Amino acid sequence: MRRRILPGFNISLGYALAYLGLIVLLPLTALAWKASGISIAGLLHLLASPRTLTALRLSFGGALLAASINVVAGLLVAWVLVRYRFPGRRLFDALIDLPFALPTAVAGIALTTLYAPNGWLGGWLATLGIKVAYTPLGVLLAMVFVGFPFVVRTLQPVLESLERDVEEAAESLGARRWQTFLRVILPPLLPTLLTGFALALSRAVGEYGSVIFIAGNIPLHSEIAPLLIVQKLEQFDYAGAAALGAVMLLSSFVLLLAITLLQRWSSRWAEPAR
Amino acid sequence: MSMRASARAPDWPRRLLRGALVLVAVGFMVLFLLLPLATVFVEALRAGVHAYLASIRQPEALAAIRLTLLVAAIAVPLNLVFGVAAAWLMTRFEFRGKALLGALIDLPFSVSPVIAGLVYVLLFGAQGWFGPWLDAHDVRIIFAVPGLVLATVFITLPFVARELIPLMQAQGSEEEQAARVLGANGWQMFFRVTLPNIRWALLYGVLLCNARAMGEFGAVSVVSGHIRGLTTTMPLEVEMRYNEYDFAGAFAVASLLALLALVTLAVKTLLEWRYGNEIAAHAPGGH
Numbered sequence: 043m044r045r046r047i048l049p050g051f052n053i054s055l056g057y058a059l060a061y062l063g064l065i066v067l068l069p070l071t072a073l074a075w076k077a078s079g080i081s082i083a084g085l086l087h088l089l090a091s092p093r094t095l096t097a098l099r100l101s102f103g104g105a106l107l108a109a110s111i112n113v114v115a116g117l118l119v120a121w122v123l124v125r126y127r128f129p130g131r132r133l134f135d136a137l138i139d140l141p142f143a144l145p146t147a148v149a150g151i152a153l154t155t156l157y158a159p160n161g162w163l164g165g166w167l168a169t170l171g172i173k174v175a176y177t178p179l180g181v182l183l184a185m186v187f188v189g190f191p192f193v194v195r196t197l198q199p200v201l202e203s204l205e206r207d208v209e210e211a212a213e214s215l216g217a218r219r220w221q222t223f224l225r226v227i228l229p230p231l232l233p234t235l236l237t238g239f240a241l242a243l244s245r246a247v248g249e250y251g252s253v254i255f256i257a258g259n260i261p262l263h264s265e266i267a268p269l270l271i272v273q274k275l276e277q278f279d280y281a282g283a284a285a286l287g288a289v290m291l292l293s294s295f296v297l298l299l300a301i302t303l304l305q306r307w308s309s310r311w312a313e314p315a316r
Numbered sequence: 317m318s319m320r321a322s323a324r325a326p327d328w329p330r331r332l333l334r335g336a337l338v339l340v341a342v343g344f345m346v347l348f349l350l351l352p353l354a355t356v357f358v359e360a361l362r363a364g365v366h367a368y369l370a371s372i373r374q375p376e377a378l379a380a381i382r383l384t385l386l387v388a389a390i391a392v393p394l395n396l397v398f399g400v401a402a403a404w405l406m407t408r409f410e411f412r413g414k415a416l417l418g419a420l421i422d423l424p425f426s427v428s429p430v431i432a433g434l435v436y437v438l439l440f441g442a443q444g445w446f447g448p449w450l451d452a453h454d455v456r457i458i459f460a461v462p463g464l465v466l467a468t469v470f471i472t473l474p475f476v477a478r479e480l481i482p483l484m485q486a487q488g489s490e491e492e493q494a495a496r497v498l499g500a501n502g503w504q505m506f507f508r509v510t511l512p513n514i515r516w517a518l519l520y521g522v523l524l525c526n527a528r529a530m531g532e533f534g535a536v537s538v539v540s541g542h543i544r545g546l547t548t549t550m551p552l553e554v555e556m557r558y559n560e561y562d563f564a565g566a567f568a569v570a571s572l573l574a575l576l577a578l579v580t581l582a583v584k585t586l587l588e589w590r591y592g593n594e595i596a597a598h599a600p601g602g603h
Binding site: 298 | 426
């Protein structure tokens with residue numbers, strides 16, 4: 043290897059490794075170690091309990107659904123912000139990041155107050171027979187809220203760089219608007235949409251603060267998996283908490299890996315459209 | 317650039333579609349972003365300005381504010397130094413295992429806050445790896461300030477590095493190499509060339525890191541133990557007041573955090589408008 047002109051390789055490598063080792067790797071090793079302390083039978087017992095199953099289903103199912111909603115809503119919002127000019131556009135553009143900036147506990151109590159049966163929106167929805175707060179629907183709503191900026195922010199630069207003459211060419215060749223959208227606009231956006239989907243998903247799966255208030259945490263109904271971890275810790279069931287944490291971590295990594303593979307496949311598929 | 321520049325004037329179905337799309341998007345943003353934000357301030361001031369001020373002047377609230385500032389004042393500089401070192405390493409050198417290191421830096425983003433708190437309990441808690449030793453030496457980490465700091469450091473670890481890496485990658489190292497060839501030592505090169513080149517991106521990263529550090533809830537909630545006045549940060553104080561049905565008090569503290577979020581957004585937007593190209597590498601598909 044050629045001699046390095048720039049200084050600081052050894053010190054920055056050593057520092058970064060030591061820091062990551064202490065802050066990230068050592069604690070995660072402790073998690074793996076503690077989780078492995080639970081027997082196979084114990085793990086099966088934990089996972090097969092209806093309460094755990096319901097919570098895992100709500101966390102992962104809700105997050106998948108929320109990320110899908112975010113893809114559709116995010117595409118619409120990003121499209122409108124990039125392509126159209128309307129009063130208040132810059133304000134709304136700046137506000138997109140609010141769910142990143144607003145502490146989750148604040149978002150949680152605000153959403154709960156809004157959607158509670160006696161809240162501004164909840165009262166109105168109650169007359170329609172829709173209950174949001176203290177139901178799985180409320181969990182979904184909070185998950186959509188925290189994941190919302192991801193799709194918009196990943197899409198915006200790509201939409202800006204999209205060449206419009208291709209769309210015009212498609213239209214002058216007689217394509218209908220929905221054909222232009224499906225065949226010309228959407229394919230090159232697909233890898234980016236998947237990135238946004240993955241980011242929103244991994245945020246929603248683990249989300250705690252904004253969800254627990256609106257969820258109401260009713261066992262077998264609106265409990266999320268992170269809440270079960272907290273409860274196990276409060277009962278000093280460290281092994282159970284660690285096992286559940288490890289299961290959650292592994293499942294979300296498998297999901298993210300699957301999305302990365304899908305993304306590779308979709309970007310190859312998107313190539314000819316460019 | 318605008319749609320008007322295109323050859324044909326928009327026909328009416330196109331206009332209608334555009335209007336409808338704008339309406340739906342704005343409706344969604346009002347419902348999901350503006351209404352929750354407005355709720356915080358309306359609920360905080362529901363009982364009047366006097367009650368509001370009294371509520372945030374209570375000793376627990378002041379203690380929570382002090383603790384939040386303290387935790388952020390330790391966690392943010394730690395991750396600032398780490399972020400600069402990691403970005404320097406990732407963008408200026410080639411070495412084996414670089415991709416793995418990059419993945420490791422991003423890892424905290426995909427770990428649930430609750431798990432971030434849990435791992436420290438497993439390390440330093442009463443039944444944890446170092447629990448007995450810490451107990452014997454009368455050192456408290458869990459249910460004390462060091463635990464809050466550690467959990468916050470974990471959660472906010474990637475922010476500064478994530479902002480700097482794409483920018484420093486795009487900037488390249490020619491200027492730094494020139495400085496070295498002209499005889500600058502390492503620190504001179506860093507303070508006179510590197511730092512001025514990355515200062516706005518660094519500020520941007522620190523801003524986001526700080527917002528998350530002050531607002532973190534899940535991870536600190538697990539390690540805090542909720543000892544009022546001692547280990548409750550502002551978000552935890554919000555939770556405790558809310559659970560005690562002191563809604564006005566909860567929203568009063570929450571309104572301070574919401575103000576912090578608004579200031580963060582305002583400064584962030586300002587930075588993007590003024591120094592956009594010095595913050596993000598404008599690669600298509602980039603962050």
